[in-house]
Amino acid sequence: MEPDFVPEQPAEIHFQIGEKAADRLGRIVDGNGLKAEQVRLARHETLVHQIPGAIRVALKPEMVKSQLKGKRPHGQVMANEAAIVGLSAGIAAEFIASHDVQVEIMQHIATDPGRGWGMKHFKLPLAVTRKEYCVVDECTKCGGLAAFACATCSKTGAVPCGNCNSGGMAACPVCFGAGQAEMPDGNRGPCTRCNTTGKVVCPTCQGACQLRCNKCAGKGSVSCTECDASGFWTHIYDVTLHAHGSFEVDRQQMPQDVQQVMDKLGVRQLATEEHAEIFRLMQEPTTAYLLVPYFAFLPLASVEFSIEGKVFPAGVAGLTGRIMGVDPLLDNIIKPGINALFKLSKGPLAAEALVDQACKYRVIRYALSGLAKHSKRYVYGQIIKEYPLVLSDKYAKAVVKYADVALLALSKGPRTKGLIVGTVVAAAISAAYFMTAAHAMVDNIFKQNGKPQFSVAGDAAIWLLSYVVAWLAIKIVAAGALKRMLPESVLSNEEKGLPAAGQQGKLALLTTLVPWVALAFFAVQKPGWVEAALKLLPH
Ligand SMILES: [Zn+2]
Ligand SMILES: [Zn+2]
Ligand SMILES: [Zn+2]
Ligand SMILES: [Zn+2]
Numbered sequence: 290m291e292p293d294f295v296p297e298q299p300a301e302i303h304f305q306i307g308e309k310a311a312d313r314l315g316r317i318v319d320g321n322g323l324k325a326e327q328v329r330l331a332r333h334e335t336l337v338h339q340i341p342g343a344i345r346v347a348l349k350p351e352m353v354k355s356q357l358k359g360k361r362p363h364g365q366v367m368a369n370e371a372a373i374v375g376l377s378a379g380i381a382a383e384f385i386a387s388h389d390v391q392v393e394i395m396q397h398i399a400t401d402p403g404r405g406w407g408m409k410h411f412k413l414p415l416a417v418t419r420k421e422y423c424v425v426d427e428c429t430k431c432g433g434l435a436a437f438a439c440a441t442c443s444k445t446g447a448v449p450c451g452n453c454n455s456g457g458m459a460a461c462p463v464c465f466g467a468g469q470a471e472m473p474d475g476n477r478g479p480c481t482r483c484n485t486t487g488k489v490v491c492p493t494c495q496g497a498c499q500l501r502c503n504k505c506a507g508k509g510s511v512s513c514t515e516c517d518a519s520g521f522w523t524h525i526y527d528v529t530l531h532a533h534g535s536f537e538v539d540r541q542q543m544p545q546d547v548q549q550v551m552d553k554l555g556v557r558q559l560a561t562e563e564h565a566e567i568f569r570l571m572q573e574p575t576t577a578y579l580l581v582p583y584f585a586f587l588p589l590a591s592v593e594f595s596i597e598g599k600v601f602p603a604g605v606a607g608l609t610g611r612i613m614g615v616d617p618l619l620d621n622i623i624k625p626g627i628n629a630l631f632k633l634s635k636g637p638l639a640a641e642a643l644v645d646q647a648c649k650y651r652v653i654r655y656a657l658s659g660l661a662k663h664s665k666r667y668v669y670g671q672i673i674k675e676y677p678l679v680l681s682d683k684y685a686k687a688v689v690k691y692a693d694v695a696l697l698a699l700s701k702g703p704r705t706k707g708l709i710v711g712t713v714v715a716a717a718i719s720a721a722y723f724m725t726a727a728h729a730m731v732d733n734i735f736k737q738n739g740k741p742q743f744s745v746a747g748d749a750a751i752w753l754l755s756y757v758v759a760w761l762a763i764k765i766v767a768a769g770a771l772k773r774m775l776p777e778s779v780l781s782n783e784e785k786g787l788p789a790a791g792q793q794g795k796l797a798l799l800t801t802l803v804p805w806v807a808l809a810f811f812a813v814q815k816p817g818w819v820e821a822a823l824k825l826l827p828h
Contacts, residue, residue: 293568299337300566302608303588307333309610310603311594317679320651322622323596331595333605337588338547340565342538342556344405344581346394348385348415350377353527359519364421364526373422373526381530382576384418391572393417394532394579403560406567406583410535418530425523428516435520436510442502446509453491455498461489534581550589550606550613559585564607594618617681619652623688626650630691634698640774647695648776652676656692657775661768661788665689697791699774700767704793707766711759711797716804718755722748723812732816745818752805759797763790 307330315325352373357363367373384390397413398405427433438444449455460466464480466487472478479485490496501507512518538556540548551559559565565585573580590605596618603615629646630653632639647653652672659668669689672680680688722728731747764787771788790797809819 292571295568295570299586299588303337303566303586304335306588306605306608306610307335307590307592309608310590310592310605310612311610313610314594314603314612314615314679317676318596318619318622321619322626322650327596329595331593331600333590333592335588335590337586338543340538340547340551340559340585340587341542342406342536342583342585344398344408344534344536344583346385346532346534346579346581347577348381348390348418348530349533350374350381350528351414351531353529355525355527357523357525358515358517359523360425360521361523362425363423363523365423367422367424367526369424370524370526373424373528376422377528377530380418380420384415384530385576385579386574389417390415390532391574391579394534395572395581397532398534398581403557404567404569405536405581406560406569406585407555407557408534408536409557410533413532413534415530415532418528420528422526422528423523424526425521428513428520428522430515431513431520433520434513435516435518436512439502439505439509439511441504442509444509446502446505446507447499448502450491450494450498450500452493453498457491457494457496457498458488459491459493461487532579547587547589551587553613554607554611559587559607562607562609564609564611566608612678615678617679617684619676619679620681620684623650623652623680623684626653627684627687627691630688630695633695634691636698640699644699644774644776647692652680652688653692654776656688657696660689660693660696661771665693668692696771696788700771700788700791701793703767703770704763704791706770707763708759708793708797708800710766711762712800712804714762715755715759715797715801716808718758719751719801719805719808722751723808723816725813728812728816729814732814741817744816748809748816748818752802755805756797756801759801760790760794761787763793763797764788 311328311330312325315328318328319325367376393415394413397411398408401408428435431437439446442448450457453459461468461480461483463482464470464487468480468483468485468487469477470480470482480487483489491498494500502509505511513520516522538551543551554562554564560567565587567583567585570582570584573582587606588608592603592605594601594603594615599618601616601618604613605611606613626647626649629643633643633647648657652675655675656668656672659671669685672685672688673682676685728748732741732744735741735744735747767788767790809816812819815823
């Protein structure tokens with residue numbers, strides 16, 4: 290976790306980015322009418338800029354809450370949640386100064402590919418800070434009383450006796466209140482059960498006039514089930530501090546042009562793509578956060594490249610010697626090659642010399658070989674990628690456009706040859722179909738399946754097959770011819786693909802259709818559609 294050693298002066302490599310850029314440019318233009326060593330660095334003025342940046346890490350508590358019934362304290366007992374939040378903030382300040390916590394944070398930062406420079410916002414739980422608190426509170430349901438007053442008996446624990454209407458006496462069960470009852474001799478006489486009063490003590494309440502309340506078992510109150518009749522809740526707070534870190538560069542201290550270059554290269558990429566030399570300084574804890582300061586040495590050079598006596602000024606940035614701006618110097622250099630392509634498109638005159646002339650340039654060789662297999666759009670995209678800045682968009686497009694027309698012109702004769710061969714083969718296919726039993730067989734299959742009207746589709750499929758064969762013949766013959774005409778270097782990569790069939794491909798539609806129709810007319814067994822057509826003709 291030691292901070293980086295910071296040299297007093299930027300290392301020598303910072304002042305060599307001009308050379309690096311010249312090498313880079315040399316490799317780009319090499320083989321395009323130039324050799325790599327023809328690109329020289331004529332002059333350079335290199336400044337190494339210091340870009341300050343820092344990760345600011347704050348610790349923020351995260352709480353996981355849970356509840357227990359009753360008074361069951363866990364961890365540190367606190368008055369309320371606000372007190373825990375307040376205490377956690379205080380603890381965060383303590384922990385930010387703790388060596389262990391700083392080590393954990395710095396280790397996390399060290400895992401970043403840029404060692405923290407340009408790091409995305411991160412959130413890191415700090416297990417060592419985990420702490421449990423609790424707040425014991427009155428039960429909100431019973432207000433801490435653990436029980437509710439019994440509503441049935443109004444807290445008295447007793448209810449009035451319904452049998453005697455709370456009078457304590459009930460009608461005599463022998464004389465039914467009359468005072469006189471039937472005697473054993475059959476006559477009526479005074480009731481001995483109630484002494485002729487007609488009333489006895491209430492058997493339900495034994496004269497007490499009231500009964501025990503069933504709802505509260507005579508206690509006058511009902512226990513609170515929310516708090517297990519304790520009157521309390523214990524709130525548990527599981528608190529862990531999380532380190533929240535984010536990186537920022539200090540733009541206020543940077544000149545505008547350095548900011549622009551930095552944004553073009555990407556702040557994070559300064560570290561991950563090694564455009565800049567990054568130094569991490571000693572972390573500084575404050576009461577509110579941990580500051581992890583950095584600074585980067587970013588070299589910028591304004592240079593002049595010299596190519597065959599001509600001078601091209603350019604801007605170069607970063608330790609990789611990235612060229613940020615230069616004139617499209619390749620335009621003029623490859624111009625003769627584009628001219629040769631243009632002349633090739635005009636006719637076969639001096640084709641061999643023109644091909645040689647065009648193929649002197651690597652970018653044109655690439656376009657010629659690429660177009661044999663890929664779309665113009667793809668080839669253009671690849672060229673733009675491989676020749677950033679040094680080739681203008683206009684010239685990149687011209688290379689693709691004229692390579693395409695030159696290829697078409699070069700392969701025109703072979704394509705015509707291919708068309709002739711293809712047409713002959715196509716006619717042979719149609720003949721083999723109509724002049725043998727094949728057509729009748731296909732016709733029968735459709736008839737047997739009750740779909741004679743589809744017989745024509747079978748015939749059409751034969752024409753389509755013959756057309757595809759002719760179209761392939763054009764491409765194959767053209768590919769063979771181009772292979773002979775173009776230098777080996779153009780066709781060196783063994784990718785699969787065939788050149789375009791061009792105008793001849795469209796012509797093949799007609800040259801295969803004609804023999805197909807003619808042979809159908811002269812077929813051994815004329816197709817139904819031919820018979821129908823013949824009937825329409827005037828006799
Ligand atoms: Zn309660
Ligand atoms: Zn009660
Ligand atoms: Zn009685
Ligand atoms: Zn009673």
